[in-house]
Amino acid sequence: MQAGNDQSLNTDMRDQAQRNPLARTEVTLSVVVPLYNEEDFIQTVLDRVMAVKLPDGLEREIVVVDDASTDSSAAIVENVMIAFGKMNVKC
Numbered sequence: 001m002q003a004g005n006d007q008s009l010n011t012d013m014r015d016q017a018q019r020n021p022l023a024r025t026e027v028t029l030s031v032v033v034p035l036y037n038e039e040d041f042i043q044t045v046l047d048r049v050m051a052v053k054l055p056d057g058l059e060r061e062i063v064v065v066d067d068a069s070t071d072s073s074a075a076i077v078e079n080v081m082i083a084f085g086k087m088n089v090k091c
Contacts, residue, residue, distance in 0.1 A: 028059045035066040
């Protein structure tokens with residue numbers, strides 16, 4: 001019964017957004033990834049975060065916080081930023 005209510009709510013919100021463009025709201029999911037010498041894992045982590053399918057109206061940003069890594073972690077993140085676009089991944 002709950003799933004039907006959720007679907008009805010989504011339909012109502014979609015109808016309202018179509019009637020009133022100003023009512024459209026986009027929500028951004030911010031994923032914060034701490035980084036310190038994670039060259040063996042950071043590519044996999046970012047690939048997995050980017051692979052998750054999000055519901056309509058939900059945008060994603062990944063914020064990578066590098067705490068002065070001394071390995072190639074930062075370079076890997078920069079390559080991901082180029083591949084996915086800087087709007088999705090920030091360092």
